Every structure is written in C-alpha cells, then in structure tokens.
Amino acid sequence: MKKLLASLVLMGTTQLAAAQGTSLYLFNWNDYIAEEAVAAFEQSCHCQLVQDYYSSTEEMMAKLQAGASGYDVVVPSQNAVQALVKQGALAPLDKGALPNLKNIDPAFLDRGYDPGNGYSVPYAFTTTLIGYNESELGKLGIDAADWSVIFDPMVLEKIKGKVTVMDDAQELFGAALKYLGYSVNDHDEKHLREAQQVIRTAKPYWAAFNSSSYIKELTVGNIWVAHGYSSDMVQAQADAAAAGRHFTINFALPRQGAVLALDNLVIPKSAKNKALAHQFLNFMMDGKHAAGVTNEVGAGNPNAAATAFISEEIKAQTAIFPDPATLALLEPLEESSPKVRRLLNKLWTEIKIR
Amino acid sequence: MRRKTWRRQLLTLPPTGYLLLFFAVPSIIMLFASFRYAGEYGGLAPWYYYEAGEFSLDLTLENWQRLFESEIYLLLFLKSIGYALLTSLLCILLGYPLALMIARRPKRQRDLLLLLVILPFWSNFLVRIYAWMIIFSPAGALTQMVNGLLGLFGLGPVTLMYSTTAVIVTLVYVHLPFMVLPLYANLEKQSPALLDAAQDLGANSWRRFWHVTWPLSLPGIYAGSILVFIPVLGMFAIPDLLGGTDSIMIANVIKQQFVESRDWPFGSVLSMVMTVAAVLVVLLGARLARQGVARG
Numbered sequence: 001m002k003k004l005l006a007s008l009v010l011m012g013t014t015q016l017a018a019a020q021g022t023s024l025y026l027f028n029w030n031d032y033i034a035e036e037a038v039a040a041f042e043q044s045c046h047c048q049l050v051q052d053y054y055s056s057t058e059e060m061m062a063k064l065q066a067g068a069s070g071y072d073v074v075v076p077s078q079n080a081v082q083a084l085v086k087q088g089a090l091a092p093l094d095k096g097a098l099p100n101l102k103n104i105d106p107a108f109l110d111r112g113y114d115p116g117n118g119y120s121v122p123y124a125f126t127t128t129l130i131g132y133n134e135s136e137l138g139k140l141g142i143d144a145a146d147w148s149v150i151f152d153p154m155v156l157e158k159i160k161g162k163v164t165v166m167d168d169a170q171e172l173f174g175a176a177l178k179y180l181g182y183s184v185n186d187h188d189e190k191h192l193r194e195a196q197q198v199i200r201t202a203k204p205y206w207a208a209f210n211s212s213s214y215i216k217e218l219t220v221g222n223i224w225v226a227h228g229y230s231s232d233m234v235q236a237q238a239d240a241a242a243a244g245r246h247f248t249i250n251f252a253l254p255r256q257g258a259v260l261a262l263d264n265l266v267i268p269k270s271a272k273n274k275a276l277a278h279q280f281l282n283f284m285m286d287g288k289h290a291a292g293v294t295n296e297v298g299a300g301n302p303n304a305a306a307t308a309f310i311s312e313e314i315k316a317q318t319a320i321f322p323d324p325a326t327l328a329l330l331e332p333l334e335e336s337s338p339k340v341r342r343l344l345n346k347l348w349t350e351i352k353i354r
Numbered sequence: 355m356r357r358k359t360w361r362r363q364l365l366t367l368p369p370t371g372y373l374l375l376f377f378a379v380p381s382i383i384m385l386f387a388s389f390r391y392a393g394e395y396g397g398l399a400p401w402y403y404y405e406a407g408e409f410s411l412d413l414t415l416e417n418w419q420r421l422f423e424s425e426i427y428l429l430l431f432l433k434s435i436g437y438a439l440l441t442s443l444l445c446i447l448l449g450y451p452l453a454l455m456i457a458r459r460p461k462r463q464r465d466l467l468l469l470l471v472i473l474p475f476w477s478n479f480l481v482r483i484y485a486w487m488i489i490f491s492p493a494g495a496l497t498q499m500v501n502g503l504l505g506l507f508g509l510g511p512v513t514l515m516y517s518t519t520a521v522i523v524t525l526v527y528v529h530l531p532f533m534v535l536p537l538y539a540n541l542e543k544q545s546p547a548l549l550d551a552a553q554d555l556g557a558n559s560w561r562r563f564w565h566v567t568w569p570l571s572l573p574g575i576y577a578g579s580i581l582v583f584i585p586v587l588g589m590f591a592i593p594d595l596l597g598g599t600d601s602i603m604i605a606n607v608i609k610q611q612f613v614e615s616r617d618w619p620f621g622s623v624l625s626m627v628m629t630v631a632a633v634l635v636v637l638l639g640a641r642l643a644r645q646g647v648a649r650g
Contacts, residue, residue, distance in 0.1 A: 058613045062612075065397060083395050169614065207515075207516045208599060220491070220493070222492050341615045342615065342620075345617065346426075349607055353600065
C-alpha cells in the first residue's frame, strides 16, 4: 500500500531523470539496494539509476504481465525467474559482458530455475524465519529457533495474541510443511491437508495474518513473535535498538529448515538499454559493491568475493550468513501448477473464513 | 413535440454511453472470462483453437461448478453481506441524529457543519486506516480507555487491534459521510410548515418526528444505505489491515484470485456474483425509495 505512494512519487522522478540524459531503469524490491552502490554506479556510468519498487512477487508479475515496459533490470525471486523465462519475457545474458560472474558462489549458480544462468545472475537472498522479542521470550523460556513457536499449541498457550504469521499462503504452508518434516515444495494433497490442519489448530492463538506491518509491531512491542523475511527482522532489530526500547528484538532460523528466496538480476526483453543493463549487472557482481546489500539491508549474499567486505558482526549471524550445513536446510519455493495453486487457494480460504 | 423527445434523448446519450462503456462492456468481458480457462502465468488461456483447419472452442463451466463445490464461498458472501448490513445500520443510527441536527441549524452553521462532515475526505483513505491502527494498538488511547473502564468492573483487558470489532468500527467511520450527506439533503428539503401544522393539530414532538419527519426521510435512508452497503460489500483493504485471523470478506478472496492464485476465471465468477448482488440491492433500494416517495 505504501509502495503505491512511493511509485507515484517515482513516476514523477522517472520523467524528470529521462530529461537529463542516459538512465537505467531498475524495478526492484523496496529497500533492496545499498545507497553507496547506487551512487558509485551513477558515477561510473555517468547516468542516472531510476528505481521503481514492488513489495511482492505477485505485484511485480502482475505489472509486467499487464505490459509494463521500459524497465532495464528487474530483481525477481527464483520462482518468478522460472515463470518469466517460460513466458519468454527475458533477454538472454551476454556472458562476455559479465566477467564478474566468476565471483558468484557456485552453490547459487546453475540451479533448476535457470539452468546455466542463461537469463539471471544471483543478487541477494532472504530467508523466511522467526523474529521475536528476546526479552519476553527469554522470561518465558521459549525457544524461537523452532517452528513450534508458531504452530505448537503447548508453546502458543503462553504467548496467545502476541504472534503474527505471514499473510501469504505459499510462505505459511511452506513453514507448516517444514514443521511436519516435508519439503516446502511438497504438493501432495494429503500433506497439504495435514499442513492446513496444523495451521487451523494454531490459528486461534495468533493475533493476525500480517505481511505488511510486522516490523512496526515487533519494534513497538505489541507483538512478540513474527513470521517474516530475514531482512525485515534485521530492520526491526535495528529500529528497536535505535528507539531505545527496554527490550531487544532478535531473529532465528527454525532448525527444521525454512524457505529461501534467492533474488536475481534479469534483463527484460523489452529493455531499452541492454548494454547499460549488462554494465549494471557486472558492476553489482563486483565484491565491494555486492557487499552493500548485506551490510546496509541485511540480506544474504551469494557473492563469494563480497565476503571480504562484509562486517564481522553480520558474518557471525547464521540466519543471514548461513554456514553450508544451514544452507542445506533452506529450500527455494518452486513455481507451482495452476491446479496446485487452486487447491492451495481453497485450503487458504477455508482457513481464513472462520 | 416529437422534436422535443428527440432532443431529450440526445441529452441522455453521453450518460448512457458512459454506462455502456464502463459498466456493461466490462461486465460482459468478465462474464465471458468466467467461462474460460486460466492462463498458466495469470491472464486467460485462449478461448478457441484453430488446428489443421478445424476450429474448436475451449470454454468450460468448471469455474462456476467450483462456486458450489464447497460451502465456503456462499458462507463468505453471507458473512460479507452481514458486515455490510451491520455497517449500514450503524451508519443510520449514528448518521440520522447528526443529519437532523445539521438540517435544523441556521443556514450559516449548516454549511460549516457539512464541511466538517466532509473534512476527513481531504486526507487519503489509507492514511485514515493507518491512523486507526494507532488508535486500536494496545498502547493507543482508545484501547487504554476501554480497558480502564472494563477494569472498574473487574473485567480483563481486551485487544481491539486485529479484530472484527476493529473492522466494523473502521468500516462505519469511513462510510458515515455517505449516509449523512443524502440524509441531510433529504431532511433539509422538508418544509418546516409541515411540523408547524402537526403541532397545531396537537402532535407532541415524538409524534411529529415519527409521523412526519421519519416517513418523509425514508428515500434519504435508502439512498444512504445503498451508498454505504455497496462499497462495504467490495471492501478488502480494511479487513486486510485491521482484521484478525477470521475477518476476511469476499473481496479479499476475489483479490487473491487475481493476484496470488493467478486464477482470473474464478475471480470473474466471484466478481459476477458480487455485481449481481449489488445490482439487486440497488433495485431493492430504488423500489423502496419510490414507494416512500409515493406514500409521502
């Protein structure tokens, strides 16, 4: 919702910048690039970097589907890359113009959503985890590094009405499937129904389904446990500290594993300035510039060369900077078939109606 | 004479054209979409195939069957209609005394008071909802006051944020001016001479209200109720932002079909049902209002 205002303001700036020579149009998640990197790129290319924002994959897909053109670079998550490639919406990458591709950790290359990285280069990743009020949960002796903190009635009994979960069927079912020991991409109807049962049992203890304002609710202290994106929890932690609260916010990756969202830089077929777009991709894969999104935003980094530039403080946090053992437990969401989407939506509506 | 009718018809051409273009045509497109298959990445699949010189249609009734497959959609419609009725009723209860009070003031004061009713419209709808989020939050003034009062009677504290109560209160707040304005327009037109006549005939103030003012104001109530009922029926932002875990309305599910599920045909089915429900309500309201006018 807030993004609507932001994009209106941006439409204004977009037109302004267009009048001032070369511009690169970036369609990005809100707050997902380091200010420093923007400034450095603008200086090196003698051009303007014009950003437009989205806050969900669906929003971005809907906008591109509706024929939005003029973006030179977009930052879709892995499942959206897969969909965009199938739709034929992306331009193939010219690897010759991307020497810095060698900096990317091979663990993040050549994945199922874009074999051979013909269309996308990994940019940053977030995990969906648990953000919590360390002081309150500490008093109650509750372990936040386990999905039971949002699903087990025995635990929830103590924090009733102080928990929010994401208002997103895929994310919440993913978490429930992990809690049950299945894969987040398990589309077996029986397993999805089991997950629905888990969610239904826990629902009376939750305050709300909330994907938009849990940062604020955690920071103010209204909510003690929130299911949400890791980069948002980093933000909540910093905000609470800056506001001098009498409690601290922390976050933890549940030991059963979680959803990983790997965001990529891609160039739409309709891009006006493909050469400049390649230049931007290569620039952002430089270790120093790649580190910004981790240091400033708190996102995970798939760039091996960036490690040297990342602050020690962040490197110590496995939720942002997972070690190989933790990384193995994280699963990216895959694109699901229309039939599965329909089933999921029906189960979701059944959950939300009462 | 004939020329006059011709001219009158010419005058109705722009509004008729507008309605055709922006109501009839989209409705027909949506009706058609409700019989098509969903495209894999949103949008719609082609509705015909032309293969080897043979033309075949690719339409289905499956989307409509899904509506009746499970009772949840029907329940959701009933629940949303319930919310809309409750909101309209509360708006009448709050709006009627206000409109009456404004209508009975001297002319100069009336303009100022009306301006105050419209004033909230000057700030953005979402900004007003976010303001309510602050008011309802556990540390907010309203919650503190309610819990303070409850505490006097030895009752436990309640949470207002993320509840159906929060949704209804905000729905009433946002839509109250839509009730007050038509009611005021109606009440202001009523001639004070009628009340004087009733008084001369010995009617006390309650009888004057119940037998003169109230029946004459019915068209205003119906008009206001329609203006409140229909937008509430289609509301999704308020339940999304302020609702608890069970406060969703039908429009939230419609939005889900178009955005998250990428299932435009089923979204069209639900939208069609909602459009028909809204048209029925308007017809009912218009009919009642006409009867009210005829009786008055």
